[in-house]
Amino acid sequence: MGVARPASPTIVVRWPVRGAMFPPVKGWEGASPALRARYEAIDWATTSLGATASWTPALRAATRTVLDTQFPAVLLWGPDFHMVYNDAYAELIGEKHPAALGAAASEVFAEAWDHIGPLLEGVRSGGGACFYEDELVPLDRHGFLEECYFTFSYSPVRNEEREIEGVLDIASETTAKVIGQRRAEALSRLSDVLATVETKQDLRRLSLYLLRDLVRDLPAVDIRIPELPEEAPIAHSGSTPPALPSAPGTPMSGTSLFVEETPGGRVVWQPLTSFPRPGRPLPTLVCGISDQLPFDKDYRTFLRLVAASLTQALTRIDLLEAERDVAAAQRQMSVALQQALLTPPMEPDHLQIAVRYTPATDVAQIGGDWHDAFQQPDGALVLSIGDVAGHDLEAAAAMAQLRNLARGIAVATDQSPARILEHLDRTMEILRVETMATAVFARVEQTPEQKAAGLRSLRWSRAGHLPPVLLRPDGTAELLDEGGETILGVYRDVARTDLTVELAPETTVVFYTDGLIERRGIPLDISIEYLRSEISGLQHLDPEALCDHLLAHFAAHDQDDDIALMVLRARTE
Template identity: 50%
Template structure:
């Protein structure tokens, strides 16, 4: 045996078995100095290297190259490349011929080849370079192939991309049926890894067998595992999708695997991840649906609670009083806004608008407390609005109602006894609330601005002030909470100015019509709830 092959390692016996004299290379003793040098270099490197020598491209390779060609070894050693790689010769043959004729090296990254190295056409990827090996006379004697297999990297990247696309496609879907349909659509765009994909629901036909798919008991599947079957010569993997169908049993993701890839742990792990992504999307959708049901129920309950407290307004002859309440629409949440209208023992009419800080159950509960406290204080004490709000401050402090709130308490009194028929006096006190808007009989509108006073609950010893204005027939006063005019990115003063512009010229509208006009003009922002009270002194009929 020629000492040239001493560095062949585990291939040394294979080299000794080849009848080199029967090949186009001839006996080893007659090999050219160039060939012997090239073989020596190839056998002394641990990187996969093969030599395609002579016109027939006879193969001489090192130990590391065996893994790349699988069961083609040892028959490939000393054999013409066209015979060894018959299934891919239409791809690599022209490349080798080009190097031999032009002497120019090639560089090919991640080339996909269907190579028969384990008994079937296997999808493989290689990065390699073919370069000419020239003799002392300058002629090309052979081609050197330095190669590395990149199959694992390419498949991993391809599968990661598909998983990312699937996750993105399912991320915003909330309906299980949509998720299942989108899953099939996305996965069918990857025929290389998953040439056939379907989702079977309990009681639907299985296209692979023509049978109905029964409900799949959980015991058939281990947690996170898959079932692998051979159907008509094709490998099929089934992954359970818990609770996807909403019926008894579970839906099943059925994927036909590629005939060009080994069914190894990496392949099955990829299918598991696909199933996990779909199951996670289904779980997320079910969670969102449950959250929406809870939010809708909470919203419904909150509206019922607040509407049970926000009763129809009391009316007095010769006055119009209209109220509105609109809950926040951004999400189902309780609010602290309230209105009230009730008669007092002396025959006057009390009007209230208020807003408790917060948007939760606590705010709603506190709103109910303040509303009832203020009703009791205002009805039981024959005091001015300022004194009644001060009394409410005292009650809140004594009863430890630890909350802040804005409010306006107003009282409407007839002026007939003063010789002013049809006129009314509005007396009010303002605890940090937005100013009411007065629409005069001529259609002009302006804010009933008063010096600012502290919110309810901030200081039980504060002295509060009364304010009054005479309302002629045809006058309208609008009380409201901040949910009417406050919007993100809008300055409060701009909102107040806009409200006065909206109300200007609306003096002919009834109280009910004016409420509807404002709700149309200010659609729900979704950020806050809204309460509104509109008081109108109807115009006196002609001649009276």
């Protein structure tokens, strides 16, 4: 028989139950000395959590976890969500610490409880953890209700029976990131808007359209420009912003931010100029300051950058306006010079001439187009039209010089159009007239035989110029496109050709410069053909009416070149 062995002793393990007594929490390991002193100063027995010796294992374990992490963390325990947190969280809630330690969250965060209370209740009732990124949670933690943003997670803390005893909140403040990104995007949009404006009216209107949407940073904003009327500062959100004062309470000095307290809140004034002039009103940025943000270095830097962007744009507009004034003065001078030189044409018996000169709409595009009609010593009528290269005051001056040289040559030599152009080439070389030009010279001639038959001849020569259009009495139109030799001012000795066409009574000839028909992207030969087809059938219009019709049909409101137009009609004798 074997030896009987004694029965093995039964070991019973009993887990602590809620409400049982445990050794009190000692040391508050993980907390800083200052926070540890705060914990030890609290009479926990007077709170709903009870003396630390009665804390449940779940609460004790979770407290150690929270105190051991350097990330902002807080336990919200029991039905009233009493708070146990670490040093990082104490810094996050600002002046709410140390009163928040052991207090009910609904009392600590009364200003945000309508938002966070339902979230905590949802986690505690078994709805599961929740996570929010860059969530707006306004807090009163520095003596005012502050615009704050947090990324945080609410997670349930369970005991061994899987019951939820509390909620763990792990949080990170993202206020600086959210507001910094918002301001950077606003400055970028403002820069894009200001890059395109060319007037102070547009600058003010478009800038305010953008800035008045930034109600969290700029609850009220205006741009005061002395020469512009003020506008009602209505925000795009539909709310009426605080009223801004009409002027600072005390004089501003320099160009730095000028801050003053007003009954409606803090107001910042920023002159929008790099060169203030004593006694001269300055454009000014006027802003109301948010009472939910600290007026710190970042806020002031944002306002300075807004003002700097506006100042730069205003300076550029001032320069543009100055350039426009100079260009307008040059244009006025050029137009006056051309109009003084482009004298009314001579009209011998039975010849009718109408002329038009239209300057380019661009103030910088003052040019050298001309038309002329005068008689040679033998009584023949000479007509010329031309276009000097370039679009500036020098081109206008060169036009005057060439026109007068051509007149002198034509009157002195009594020669044909081709010979006049040849002499003009040599004269330009000798006198060192360093310019180039296109031109058509024409001469209306009549032999005794033609006079008896009521006919005339048009002798012409082209120096690189566009071909005239001949409109016959039956309404057919054709281009006088023969010839067309080298433009003036290129070679000294160019052999030029005279060409002749018969002019029956009521025949019309249209001379023009390229500004009438030349358009970007359209080949010149197509534009010339279009002009010919448009003139076709207009034989019923007299020269004055035909000029008006062609300008109305072809001249653009934004034409970038001068237009010279001359229409000749041979009348019945």
